[in-house]
Amino acid sequence: MNICNELTLCSHLSEFIETDESKPGFHLWKKVENGKLVTKGVLYQTKNKKRAMILNRCPWCEAELKGGI
Secondary structure, eight states, rough: OOOOOSSSOEEEEEEEEOOOOSSEEEEEEEETTTEEEEEEEEEEEEEOOSOOEEEEEEEEEEEEBOOOO
16 A cells, blocks of 8 residues: 655555545645645645644545645
8 A cells, every 4th residue: 555745645645635626525725836736735624614634644644644745
């Protein structure tokens, strides 16, 4: 099993990343820095959509998720 690091997500987490931002679930948090789109972390959006949670650890491989993935 591979683990999350500063360049990639583990295979388990990456298969759950939603591309449709209107759906609840895991989403990549991206931001424009110096004219480039940079991934800053992973968010979990709940069904009620009031607040998203920023993950600091992967729920599958338990690796620390740092900014700049």
